Amino acid sequence: FSDTQAGARASALLYSLVETAKANGFEPYLWLRHVLRALPTATTVEHFEALLPWNLKAEQLITA
Template identity: 60%
Template structure:
């Protein structure tokens, strides 16, 4: 069945308010926060260093034109360094 403790701690993580979440009181701000949390946690779950992954995605997302381009940015498909 897997390790429920790590899943539960992952689910609770975004509930901790951060000072930088000031824009999350609007629908656009909430969506931006959810997207950021999702990118960070997906990187961590795949053993990829989160900051390096976000940097890579933000550098290349503007040039993504096809589904294949987007899939190339997924953490398991990127050349971003792994966490140690």
């Protein structure tokens, strides 16, 4: 599936994020989109921790 070790690590990281989102009741695409939109403005540990799926409620996701 992956041609290099770096590619395998990147795939494993993405799969882990997807499965973690699913395990916490989120549709992975919506959660990842929320995180990727919020990351540029996250500046503190608290901001980053707030993006973890176990710290979010579905109504907090950025949907627009």
